[in-house]
Amino acid sequence: MTVKxxxxxxxxxxxxxxxxxxVRHKFETGEAMxxxxxxxxxxxxxxxxxxxxxxxxxxxxxPSAVSPICMAR
Ligand code: FES
Numbered sequence: 869m870t871v872k873x874x875x876x877x878x879x880x881x882x883x884x885x886x887x888x889x890x891v892r893h894k895f896e897t898g899e900a901m902x903x904x905x906x907x908x909x910x911x912x913x914x915x916x917x918x919x920x921x922x923x924x925x926x927x928x929x930x931p932s933a934v935s936p937i938c939m940a941r
Contacts, residue, residue: 877889880912880919880922880923880926881910881911881912881913881915881919881922881923882918882919883912883914883915883916883918883919884910884911884912884913884914884915886910886911886912886919888926890910891906891910891912891923891926891927892926894906894909894910895926895927895930902927903920903923903924903927906923906927907920907923
């Protein structure tokens with residue numbers, strides 16, 4: 869019997885091929901501190917929008933994920 873390991877870097881946005889690691893990197897480096905910023909900078913959530921809740925859940929794992937400031941490039 870094999871034990872399934874949890875995916876270390878799951879695909880958050882299947883439409884735009886954005887992985888959880890990219891979202892976490894954007895947040896942890898201060899490049900994108902909110903869901904709208906993540907959407908703007910990665911394109912995630914601009915397709916079917918099914919991933920917006922998944923992105924939000926990732927950001928909720930950080931206590932400081934409330935800043936409305938978006939540092940667009
Ligand atoms: S899964 Fe992200 S826009 Fe469709």
